[in-house]
Amino acid sequence: MIELIDIHKSFEDKEVLKGISAQFEHGKTNLIIGQSGSGKTVLMRNIVGLTDPTQGKILYDGRDFTQLGKSEKMNLRKEMGMIFQSAALFDSINVLENVMFPLDMFSSMTYRERKRRAEFCLDRVNLLEAEEKFPGEISGGMQKRVAIARAISMNPKYLFCDEPNSGLDPKTSLVIDALIHDITTEYNMTTIINTHDMNSVLGIGDSILFIREGLKEWEGTKFDVVKSQNEYLNHFVFASEMLRQVKDHIQVK
Amino acid sequence: MLILNWLRDTGRYMELMGRTFSIPQRMHMFFRQYKTEMYQLGVNSIGIVLLISFFIGAVICIQFKLNIQSPWMPRFVTGYATREIMLLEFSSSIMCLILAGKVGSNIASELGTMRVTQQIDALEIMGVNSANYLILPKITALLTTIPMLATFSIAAGIFGAYCCAWFAGILQAEDLTYGLQYSFREWFVWCGIIKSFFFAFIISSVSSYFGYSVEGGSVEVGKASTNAVVSSSILILFSDLFLTSLLT
Numbered sequence A: 001m002i003e004l005i006d007i008h009k010s011f012e013d014k015e016v017l018k019g020i021s022a023q024f025e026h027g028k029t030n031l032i033i034g035q036s037g038s039g040k041t042v043l044m045r046n047i048v049g050l051t052d053p054t055q056g057k058i059l060y061d062g063r064d065f066t067q068l069g070k071s072e073k074m075n076l077r078k079e080m081g082m083i084f085q086s087a088a089l090f091d092s093i094n095v096l097e098n099v100m101f102p103l104d105m106f107s108s109m110t111y112r113e114r115k116r117r118a119e120f121c122l123d124r125v126n127l128l129e130a131e132e133k134f135p136g137e138i139s140g141g142m143q144k145r146v147a148i149a150r151a152i153s154m155n156p157k158y159l160f161c162d163e164p165n166s167g168l169d170p171k172t173s174l175v176i177d178a179l180i181h182d183i184t185t186e187y188n189m190t191t192i193i194n195t196h197d198m199n200s201v202l203g204i205g206d207s208i209l210f211i212r213e214g215l216k217e218w219e220g221t222k223f224d225v226v227k228s229q230n231e232y233l234n235h236f237v238f239a240s241e242m243l244r245q246v247k248d249h250i251q252v253k
Numbered sequence B: 001m002l003i004l005n006w007l008r009d010t011g012r013y014m015e016l017m018g019r020t021f022s023i024p025q026r027m028h029m030f031f032r033q034y035k036t037e038m039y040q041l042g043v044n045s046i047g048i049v050l051l052i053s054f055f056i057g058a059v060i061c062i063q064f065k066l067n068i069q070s071p072w073m074p075r076f077v078t079g080y081a082t083r084e085i086m087l088l089e090f091s092s093s094i095m096c097l098i099l100a101g102k103v104g105s106n107i108a109s110e111l112g113t114m115r116v117t118q119q120i121d122a123l124e125i126m127g128v129n130s131a132n133y134l135i136l137p138k139i140t141a142l143l144t145t146i147p148m149l150a151t152f153s154i155a156a157g158i159f160g161a162y163c164c165a166w167f168a169g170i171l172q173a174e175d176l177t178y179g180l181q182y183s184f185r186e187w188f189v190w191c192g193i194i195k196s197f198f199f200a201f202i203i204s205s206v207s208s209y210f211g212y213s214v215e216g217g218s219v220e221v222g223k224a225s226t227n228a229v230v231s232s233s234i235l236i237l238f239s240d241l242f243l244t245s246l247l248t
Helices: A038-046 A069-075 A097-106 A111-124 A142-152 A170-187 A198-204 A222-229 A232-239 A240-253 B002-020 B027-067 B077-116 B119-126 B131-167 B172-180 B188-210 B218-247
Strands: A001-012 A014-024 A029-033 A053-060 A080-083 A158-162 A189-193 A207-212 A213-221
Touching: A014 A189, A014 A207, A014 A213, A029 A038, A029 A170, A029 A198, A038 A189, A053 B002, A069 A158, A069 B119, A080 A111, A080 A142, A080 B119, A097 A111, A097 A142, A097 A189, A097 B119, A111 A142, A142 A170, A158 A170, A158 A232, A158 B188, A170 B131, A189 A198, A189 A232, A198 A222, A198 A232, A207 A222, A207 A232, A213 A232, A222 B077, A222 B188, B002 B131, B002 B188, B027 B077, B077 B119, B077 B131, B077 B188, B119 B131, B131 B172, B131 B188, B188 B218
Parallel strands: A029 A189, A029 A207, A080 A158, A158 A189
Antiparallel strands: A001 A014, A001 A053, A207 A213
């Protein structure tokens, strides 16, 4: 479980996060949603340690990430996997080598074992046939799937996804969502997803944190979203006419 | 403001070098990267180094022969001057200025692109010391290859001068040989190699700093590439002055 306690983050005199507290449970897909500029990317960067919060605690199963030493942080990071908005694959090496990279760096497996593990992960995301290709030779959706394979290659306890559906068509987005959800339950990981995608919110939102102007505005599950009376949440989630009609239909029923 | 920026950059550079110079997390990964960088930064520069050095050697030879030709001047002076220029300045300092443009911009743009496409963030999240993994192989590869390129450059320059003698008939090859051997001091070869060693460090570390610390998008990557070349060149010229007075 990951727990945030009163997270503040300021850039010079601008306070972006104004005291966010939340809990993200393991085995669930925990979504962070909010409008552009609401602070969700800054929150994610603080959680994974790419930036330090100005104030507050980030507990990984009780371990306060902000208080850990350099080597302890390095060790904790080996338990993390992350899927970036741009996939962030290393473009000078092929797909298989990308997935093998964390294993090459940190495992004591033999080359054959590392290759077998990487191929297993690629097979899990249905991309075994692309192992010899370079990131520039495959589509955006395939790149995201390779990023998922790379993220799970070390069996992480914590998985972070920064807008995993960004730039993908709706059908591919559903595939990526389903894959992340399945992997989360299969490996019992604590997964945190930063997203704008309403299909993800209503599809895989086991737990949803809605932030607005650096503050926690609302939290609940995908089932609570439909029933919520929070004005800002409704404006954000049901911004499109079609979704509004779907909501009205469900409520009438 | 300018001084503050300079101090801030110097501090960040020192901090980055502190992170870079640590024991690699996996030696086999370090050597894999080291071999790749040796090839990309060093071996791929051999062609341009040989080409430029050959022609500059030939041009120095022609210029000296034509401009200082006089009955009072010994005939071996052309060979002597060509050797001294190639050994002391061209093959170390000027060649490194050229390499700062080629290799420095390559390093800065590669690391800058890795930064803006979040590849460096991905390494950090995995628990990899990204500075050590990405920059140390570049520095060690250039420290290995640039002194070699400097010696290749000396050889190519002298070969260029000989080509002038053999094919253009501007001077006698025997005079050139005599001039090249006249009052030869082996220490001057070492001076060139020692200087190129320092310049290799400047090119690789300064360019890595500018590339690694990019914030923003493609425009900033372009700026970082330009800053890397300009800063490396200025530092090479300053340290050349210092090293020349120290070594000769």
